[in-house]
Amino acid sequence: METILVLAHTEPDGSLAKSAREALHAARTLNKSLAGSSLVVGLVGENVQAAADSIAACPATKYFGVAGKDFAPSRYASDAAAAEAICKSAQATIVVAPATSRWARVLPGVAQRLGGRADTHVTGVADAGGKPAINRWYYRQRMEATLTRAQRPWFILVDPGSQAACECGAGAAKVETVTVNLPESGKRTTVVGIREPKADAQTIRPDAELLFVTGAGWTKKQADGQTHVPEAEKHIRGFLQLSRASLGSSKSLVDQGGEGQAVLSFLSHLNQIGQTGSTPRHPKGLSTCCHGEEPHTVGWRFIAERRAISLDPNCGWARGKADVLYVADAFAVMGKVNELLAAGK
Numbered sequence: 001m002e003t004i005l006v007l008a009h010t011e012p013d014g015s016l017a018k019s020a021r022e023a024l025h026a027a028r029t030l031n032k033s034l035a036g037s038s039l040v041v042g043l044v045g046e047n048v049q050a051a052a053d054s055i056a057a058c059p060a061t062k063y064f065g066v067a068g069k070d071f072a073p074s075r076y077a078s079d080a081a082a083a084e085a086i087c088k089s090a091q092a093t094i095v096v097a098p099a100t101s102r103w104a105r106v107l108p109g110v111a112q113r114l115g116g117r118a119d120t121h122v123t124g125v126a127d128a129g130g131k132p133a134i135n136r137w138y139y140r141q142r143m144e145a146t147l148t149r150a151q152r153p154w155f156i157l158v159d160p161g162s163q164a165a166c167e168c169g170a171g172a173a174k175v176e177t178v179t180v181n182l183p184e185s186g187k188r189t190t191v192v193g194i195r196e197p198k199a200d201a202q203t204i205r206p207d208a209e210l211l212f213v214t215g216a217g218w219t220k221k222q223a224d225g226q227t228h229v230p231e232a233e234k235h236i237r238g239f240l241q242l243s244r245a246s247l248g249s250s251k252s253l254v255d256q257g258g259e260g261q262a263v264l265s266f267l268s269h270l271n272q273i274g275q276t277g278s279t280p281r282h283p284k285g286l287s288t289c290c291h292g293e294e295p296h297t298v299g300w301r302f303i304a305e306r307r308a309i310s311l312d313p314n315c316g317w318a319r320g321k322a323d324v325l326y327v328a329d330a331f332a333v334m335g336k337v338n339e340l341l342a343a344g345k
């Protein structure tokens with residue numbers, strides 16, 4: 001009989017992130033499909049009661065918590081000790097956790113300590129004839145595999161954004177405290193602060209409805225024989241502010257910065273979508289001034305509805321990569337779109 005543990009850490013304000021609720025949804029899916037299995041929750045953070053209460057209406061039968069100041073920051077030694085202790089207390093055979101940066105660096109190590117196995121980038125869980133199974137993609141999202149494992153405990157790190165978030169309501173949860181005696185050597189790393197871009201400068205927004213992709217065309221000579229980079233910046237920034245879309249880019253455009261050419265100031269390699277970039281998940285995508293070549297569009301695997309604006313009617317988007325291709329000048333289109341958005345239309 002499997003004991004499925006949903007392992008989550010709290011956010012700095014004591015709440016649970018959406019990714020934790022997504023992991024809970026995946027765990028519950030497994031729990032429903034595996035006869036005789038039980039579902040339990042484990043929480044790590046400075047204070048875990050509020051987080052437990054926020055999901056108290058979920059079908060978990062037990063809540064385990066490691067709490068205290070030592071467990072507030074993301075730190076390998078304390079996080080690993082807390083996760084290990086909870087897994088042991090819960091006698092977990094399957095551990096489902098959100099693949100946050102905090103858990104992704106710790107849980108494979110915990111699996112090693114417990115003689116288990118860990119799978120990362122999991123995008124689905126399923127029942128394979130009475131056995132638990134997971135889905136994940138390989139070879140830059142070109143091949144999808146379903147796999148099962150006999151080894152326990154089995155750590156399953158679920159990619160954020162790949163699941164629906166569990167909507168179970170709040171209540172009063174009884175949390176069983178798990179005591180971890182952290183040695184001094186486990187407290188050597190201290191977090192002195194967090195440096196992050198200002199909210200407005202943050203162009204990568206994983207929860208956005210729309211992925212807006214910019215290609216090298218924005219910096220190329222246009223019909224008048226001139227480049228119009230400042231104008232391109234204005235259109236792109238304006239659209240991002242008005243739509244709150246997430247900004248992606250082709251490799252050619254982000255590479256230009258390194259080559260010393262005029263380039264959009266707010267782009268970095270983190271924005272790159274594709275084979276050597278990222279593969280984000282958004283319900284919709286709009287590509288502009290980009291050719292839609294395979295190494296780029298392979299990063300669009302999880303974009304449900306795809307549209308593109310390109311001057312070239314024979315670009316990759318026209319060859320089955322997009323649902324809709326507008327053969328048009330993106331400067332003109334985005335200028336008009338921004339005008340309409342600003343007018344609230």
Ligand SMILES: Cc1cc2nc3c(=O)[nH]c(=O)nc-3n(C[C@H](O)[C@H](O)[C@H](O)COP(=O)(O)OP(=O)(O)OC[C@H]3O[C@@H](n4cnc5c(N)ncnc54)[C@H](O)[C@@H]3O)c2cc1C
Pocket residue numbers: 214215216217218220222249250251252253272273274275276277278288289290291292293294295296299309310311312315328329330331
């Ligand atoms: C091993 C390898 C890995 C790679 N990995 C990646 C990757 O991860 N991501 C990635 O993006 N690429 C990747 N590439 C590069 C990829 O093959 C392409 O070279 C790149 O995506 C092209 O970028 P682009 O479409 O922006 O530029 P271009 O090919 O220069 O296309 C610009 C487009 O803009 C259009 N255009 C110009 N002006 C306008 C206008 N006013 N309005 C509308 N359209 C206009 C043009 O018609 C043209 O179609 C990789 C390549 C290799 C070999």
